[in-house]
Structure formats: structure tokens, C-alpha cells
Amino acid sequence: MNRRHLPLLVTILVFVLVYALCAAQYPKMLSFRVVGNLLTDNAFLGIAAVGMTFVIISGGIDLSVGAVIAFTTVFLAVALDSWGLAPGLAFPLIVAIALLFGAGMGAVIHYLKTPPFIVTLAGMFLARGACFLLTTDSVPVTHPLYGTLTGFYFRLPGGGRLSLIALVMLGVVTLGILLLHYTRFGARVYALGGNAQAARMMGIRAGRTTILVYALSAGLSAIAGIVFSLYTSAGYSLAAVGVELDTIAAVVIGGTLLSGGQGFVLGTFAGVLIQGLIQTYITFDGTLSSWWTKIVVGLLLFAFILLHRILVYLSARRAAGIAAGGAAGVREQPA
Amino acid sequence: MTRHLKAAAPQLAALFLVLLANWIVFPEFFHIRVQDGRLYGSLVDVFNRGAPVALLAIGMTLVIATRGIDLSVGAVMAIAGATAATLVNDGHGAMTAIAAALAVGLLCGLWNGILVALLDIQPIIATLILMVAGRGIAQLITEGQIVTFVDPALIFMGSGAIAGIPMPVILAFLALCVTLFLYRRTALGLLTEAIGINRRASAYAGVNARAVLLVAYAWCGLTASLAGIIAAADIKGADANNAGLWLELDAILAVVIGGTSLFGGRFRLVLSFVGALIIQAMNTGILLSGFKPEFNLIVKAFVILVLLLMQSGASGALLDRLALIRSRPRLAPEGKEVS
Numbered sequence: 001m002n003r004r005h006l007p008l009l010v011t012i013l014v015f016v017l018v019y020a021l022c023a024a025q026y027p028k029m030l031s032f033r034v035v036g037n038l039l040t041d042n043a044f045l046g047i048a049a050v051g052m053t054f055v056i057i058s059g060g061i062d063l064s065v066g067a068v069i070a071f072t073t074v075f076l077a078v079a080l081d082s083w084g085l086a087p088g089l090a091f092p093l094i095v096a097i098a099l100l101f102g103a104g105m106g107a108v109i110h111y112l113k114t115p116p117f118i119v120t121l122a123g124m125f126l127a128r129g130a131c132f133l134l135t136t137d138s139v140p141v142t143h144p145l146y147g148t149l150t151g152f153y154f155r156l157p158g159g160g161r162l163s164l165i166a167l168v169m170l171g172v173v174t175l176g177i178l179l180l181h182y183t184r185f186g187a188r189v190y191a192l193g194g195n196a197q198a199a200r201m202m203g204i205r206a207g208r209t210t211i212l213v214y215a216l217s218a219g220l221s222a223i224a225g226i227v228f229s230l231y232t233s234a235g236y237s238l239a240a241v242g243v244e245l246d247t248i249a250a251v252v253i254g255g256t257l258l259s260g261g262q263g264f265v266l267g268t269f270a271g272v273l274i275q276g277l278i279q280t281y282i283t284f285d286g287t288l289s290s291w292w293t294k295i296v297v298g299l300l301l302f303a304f305i306l307l308h309r310i311l312v313y314l315s316a317r318r319a320a321g322i323a324a325g326g327a328a329g330v331r332e333q334p335a
Numbered sequence: 336m337t338r339h340l341k342a343a344a345p346q347l348a349a350l351f352l353v354l355l356a357n358w359i360v361f362p363e364f365f366h367i368r369v370q371d372g373r374l375y376g377s378l379v380d381v382f383n384r385g386a387p388v389a390l391l392a393i394g395m396t397l398v399i400a401t402r403g404i405d406l407s408v409g410a411v412m413a414i415a416g417a418t419a420a421t422l423v424n425d426g427h428g429a430m431t432a433i434a435a436a437l438a439v440g441l442l443c444g445l446w447n448g449i450l451v452a453l454l455d456i457q458p459i460i461a462t463l464i465l466m467v468a469g470r471g472i473a474q475l476i477t478e479g480q481i482v483t484f485v486d487p488a489l490i491f492m493g494s495g496a497i498a499g500i501p502m503p504v505i506l507a508f509l510a511l512c513v514t515l516f517l518y519r520r521t522a523l524g525l526l527t528e529a530i531g532i533n534r535r536a537s538a539y540a541g542v543n544a545r546a547v548l549l550v551a552y553a554w555c556g557l558t559a560s561l562a563g564i565i566a567a568a569d570i571k572g573a574d575a576n577n578a579g580l581w582l583e584l585d586a587i588l589a590v591v592i593g594g595t596s597l598f599g600g601r602f603r604l605v606l607s608f609v610g611a612l613i614i615q616a617m618n619t620g621i622l623l624s625g626f627k628p629e630f631n632l633i634v635k636a637f638v639i640l641v642l643l644l645m646q647s648g649a650s651g652a653l654l655d656r657l658a659l660i661r662s663r664p665r666l667a668p669e670g671k672e673v674s
Contacts, residue, residue, distance in 0.1 A: 129634075
């Protein structure tokens with residue numbers, strides 16, 4: 001077995017274990033109804049987390065995810081209701097705006113050689129501020145299409161529903177896996193995150209890849225925003241506060257190395273579902289408070305980060321052993 | 336002294352400009368009056384409201400100087416506020432509550448420090464753990480409630496005044512002086528800059544990088560908990576959800592405005608403090624001028640972008656390239672460029 005796949009396997013094992021524990025206590029959790037809800041409730045998170053996976057594998061971070069989701073919901077609410085834009089026009093328009101926005105952040109990161117987190121922080125402020133400029137109220141979306149889209153679902157056995165937005169998420173995850181693992185672009189993302197200097201020397205155009213990665217993340221955030229808007233039927237500038245943290249947590253729990261160069265979209269999907277499961281368990285229990293979610297997610301984060309450290313340490317030691325006498329040392333961690 | 340002033344010129348000029356703009360939109364900006372033995376006025380407000388971010392910025396400067404970052408300061412504020420409020424309500428004295436809150440902050444900082452220094456985890460990730468879990472811990476302490484308290488001694492930390500000067504301002508200045516003494520009057524500052532520039536090289540040179548890192552993160556946790564106590568005392572309650580929310584970002588921004596590089600190395604404590612004041616002066620100015628407070632976010636975004644442009648060495652190269660492109664037609668008037 002490849003050591004590279006160990007974090008992914010651990011994540012999937014944790015997911016199965018958590019689900020088994022939940023089901024042992026509440027057998028009803030083992031129903032299609034719960035699974036359907038799990039997918040629907042976490043659809044927007046899953047979509048945004050796919051984008052974040054690309055960003056983190058490329059060695060960056062994107063803090064603007066939640067703000068872009070909020071901006072999308074506000075934009076859609078205002079565009080559909082006040083401006084009378086057709087959804088067929090508004091949906092592509094907001095995705096295009098987000099793509100440009102992400103590309104801009106990528107360009108600043110690459111050409112000004114600035115840390116991604118401060119650039120995407122500015123992006124977060126900008127996107128949230130833009131929401132507030134449109135409206136500070138929570139605007140309901142009354143467009144008839146929303147009713148049609150949210151009413152569309154596949155019936156699962158046992159009264160479960162596979163909703164449209166859950167399908168969108170599954171589609172995005174599948175496309176993400178294909179894009180990351182089976183295309184040239186995916187290989188470039190890995191190369192850039194693994195060793196930017198080596199990637200450049202191999203002839204990879206770092207600038208183009210960086211811009212594309214951040215554009216992808218922002219574009220997926222906009223799609224997550226559309227899904228969120230369908231899910232809540234409202235546009236609110238304070239929606240999705242802190243979602244960037246949830247997505248980063250999902251990516252890390254999913255086995256992606258935060259220093260870049262290693263990771264899997266499938267792991268991220270499992271990470272999102274683990275977070276969803278914890279929330280579902282707390283709902284089932286009824287006596288536990290929702291803050292336990294944060295604490296458990298924090299603990300999981302710690303456990304996985306520790307696991308990564310141990311793996312990196314072991315492989316460094318093995319490398320040192322192979323290089324017999326060569327100074328492998330501790331891997332340098334940039335800030 | 337003049338050397339220091341020269342280095343501080345851009346920040347002081349920025350502060351002056353923001354204050355000037357505030358004065359233009361609100362002519363009474365510089366009016367200060369004394370009421371109930373305490374100074375009042377918009378300018379006093381800038382200092383008073385800016386104190387928590389200034390405190391965070393002090394700790395953050397030290398962490399950033401080591402080439403790190405601390406994302407958890409907002410959550411630590413919430414934990415410290417929750418600790419102080421809960422203890423005071425359980426019948427403990429204000430001093431015990433404050434000491435316990437500071438100790439908890441120190442502990443949080445040490446936790447971050449251990450992850451970064453001993454386990455060699457990237458700072459942004461290591462502190463993310465506490466950022467995510469911290470608010471949950473704070474809610475665990477307050478049992479999900481907003482804990483209000485009436486203890487006068489604890490409230491004094493937020494809204495009291497000594498010789499007319501509001502308590503938060505005094506505490507922030509005190510923290511700045513102690514930190515300056517600790518880092519500039521001993522070798523600690525030098526060692527911090529050394530490991531920020533090159534951790535491995537300084538370790539080879541005999542610097543105990545782990546200890547220096549631990550101190551920086553612990554100090555950051557301590558200043559954050561002091562800010563948390565002030566924030567809780569100010570509203571006479573501990574709000575685990577909203578205390579210090581997004582203030583870590585303001586603190587980082589203050590440090591960047593102060594001219595400390597995010598890539599570690601040379602740090603400027605006083606200028607980070609000035610940076611926090613600039614941010615608060617902008618906030619106050621936007622409020623006074625009648626814009627929506629949300630407008631702040633857009634202003635902050637542009638401030639970050641301008642700062643990045645100014646600080647980035649690459650932007651100079653970019654400008655050169657643009658100038659070259661513009662000058663090209665002159666070199667080849669017929670438009671036949673030789674590539």
C-alpha cells in the first residue's frame with residue numbers, strides 16, 4: 001500500500017467508524033432518509049470544499065469562500081427579485097463574476113508574491129462589503145423557479161430524498177476527482193504545491209496555474225452560493241460566516257496536506273460528511289449542544305494534523321536512511 | 336529618536352490623514368470634555384475602542400516576527416471573557432477571575448506554541464485548531480448563555496478610568512511598555528528576529544528557537560486574554576459567539592500596516608499599535624460620516640491591497656515592466672518591435 005494513501009484511508013475509516021457508532025446508538029440513523037438529508041444539508045459545504053482542496057494542494061489557502069457564498073445569495077436575491085433578471089442569466093453571470101474575482105486574487109498572489117491568506121482576506125472583506133452595498137437585509141427569493149428546483153428530488157427507499165442540490169454536490173465532487181487526478185491541470189496543481197521551484201523548472205507556468213486554481217475555488221464557491229440560495233430561499237449578507245473554516249477543516253480531515261502537494265477530493269468529501277454526521281448525531285441526541293460540533297471538529301483537526309506530522313517525520317527518517325549519511329533533517333515549514 | 340521617527344513616518348502620516356479626514360467630516364472630532372472624572376470625545380473613543388485590537392496587535396507582532404501567525408486570538412478573547420464572567424458569577428473575587436482568565440489565555444498561547452515549536456506544525460494550521468475549537472470551549476464555559484455580571488471591579492476594567500484616562504487605554508499602554516521592555520531591553524527581540532529571518536541558521540548559531548517561539552505564542556495568548564477581559568467588561572457580559580469575532584484579522588492588518596513583514600524578521604511593536612489606532616480611526620470616521628458601518632469592510636480591503644502593492648518588491652518590478660511596455664513604441668516608432 002502506498003504511504004500517500006494512508007491519510008485518505010484513515011479518513012474513510014473514521015467516517016465508517018463514526019457512522020457505525022452513531023447507528024449503534026440510534027439505529028434510525030442508518031436510513032436513506034438520514035443519508036439524503038446529510039447530502040442535502042451539506043451540499044454547499046461539499047461544493048466549496050472541493051475548490052478549497054485544489055487551493056490547498058497547490059500550497060495556498062482561500063479565506064474568501066464564505067464571503068463569496070454570501071455575496072452570491074445576496075446577488076441572486078437582488079437580481080431575481082429587484083432587477084427582474086432571469087435565473088438562466090443570473091446563475092451564469094454570478095459564476096462569471098466569481099471566476100473573475102478568483103482570477104484577480106490569484107493574479108495578485110502570483111505577481112505581487114504575497115501570502116495567499118492576506119490576499120484572500122482582502123477578498124473576503126471585499127466580497128462581504130459588496131454584499132452590504134447591495135443590501136443589509138435578509139431578502140427572500142420568491143422566484144417560482146426556486147420552488148420547482150427545490151421540489152425536484154429522487155425518491156430513495158425508506159422515505160429518503162436525493163434532492164437536486166445533493167445531486168449537484170455529487171456531480172461537483174465527481175468532476176473534481178476527474179479534474180484533479182486525471183488531467184494535466186491536476187498534475188500541475190500537485191506539482192506547484194509539492195515544490196513550486198521545481199515545478200517552474202519543469203516548465204509549469206506557475207502564474208497561470210495559480211490564477212486558475214483561485215478562479216476555480218471562487219467559481220465553485222459561487223455554485224455553492226447558488227445551492228445555498230436554493231437551500232435557504234433567501235439572500236443574506238451575513239450568511240455562511242465561518243464556512244471557510246469548515247471547508248478548511250473538511251479538507252484537512254480529508255487527508256490533504258496543508259503545506260500542499262498531497263491530497264484527495266474524495267477525502268474532502270468524507271471530511272464534509274464526517275462534520276455533517278457529528279451535527280446529525282447532536283440533533284438526534286437532543287441534549288448535546290451545538291458547540292460540541294466545534295470542539296469535536298477541532299479535536300479531529302488536531303488528530304489529523306498530528307497524523308500528517310508523524311507520516312512526514314517517518315518518511316523524512318526513511319529518506320535519511322536511504323541517503324545514508326545525507327542530512328535529511330526536519331522538513332522546513334514555511335509560514 | 337529621529338531615526339525612529341523617520342521609520343515611522345508613513346504610519347504617522349496615515350494616522351494624521353485619517354484623523355484629518357475625520358475632522359473634516361465631523362468638526363467636533365477633536366473636542367474632548369471631562370465628565371464624571373473621565374475624558375470623553377471622539378478622539379478618546381478611538382483610543383478606547385482601539386485598545387483591544389492594539390493589545391492583540393502587540394502579541395501578533397511578536398508571533399509574526401517569528402514568521403508565524405496566530406489565528407486563534409479572537410477565540411482566546413472569547414475564552415478569557417467567558418472564564419472571567421463565569422468565575423465572578425460563581426462568587427469569586429474580580430482579582431481571582433482576572434488572574435484565572437489571564438492564566439487561561441497563557442495556557443492557550445502555550446498550546447499554540449507547543450504545536451508550532453515542538454511539533455513543527457505550520458503556524459496557520461496549528462492556530463486554526465484553537466480558532467475552530469475555541470469558541471466551542473468558550474460556549475462550554477458559559478453553557479451557551481451570554482453570561483452577564485455586575486461585579487464593579489471587573490466592569491472597571493472595561494469602562495473605568497484612572498485620572499480621566501479610560502482603563503482599556505491604560506492597560507493597552509501598560510502592555511505595550513512591558514512588551515517593549517521584555518523584547519527591546521533584553522536579547523529576546525534580537526533572537527525573535529533571528530529565528531524569523533532564518534530559523535535553521537539561528538538554531539545552528541545556538542539560539543534556542545523553541546523557547547523563543549513558545550514565549551512569543553504564550554505572550555500572544557496573554558495579550559489576547561487581556562483584550563478578552565476588556566471586551567467582556569465593556570459590555571458587562573461574556574458573549575462566546577461574538578466576543579472578538581474577526582478581530583484576529585484586524586490584528587493582523589494592524590501589524591501589516593505597522594510595517595512588520597508577514598515573512599518574519601524585523602518587527603515594530605509601537606507601529607503595530609499605531610496601526611491598530613489607524614484601523615479604529617477609520618472605523619470611527621466611517622461611523623461619524625454617516626456611512627453604513629459595513630462600508631468599513633470595503634475600505635479595509637482596499638487598505639490591504641494598497642499595502643500589498645507598496646510592500647511587495649514585485650510590484651516595483653511590475654511597474655518597471657509596465658513602464659518598459661509603454662516606452663516600447665518610442666523605441667520602435669514604426670511599431671516593428673524586435674522581440
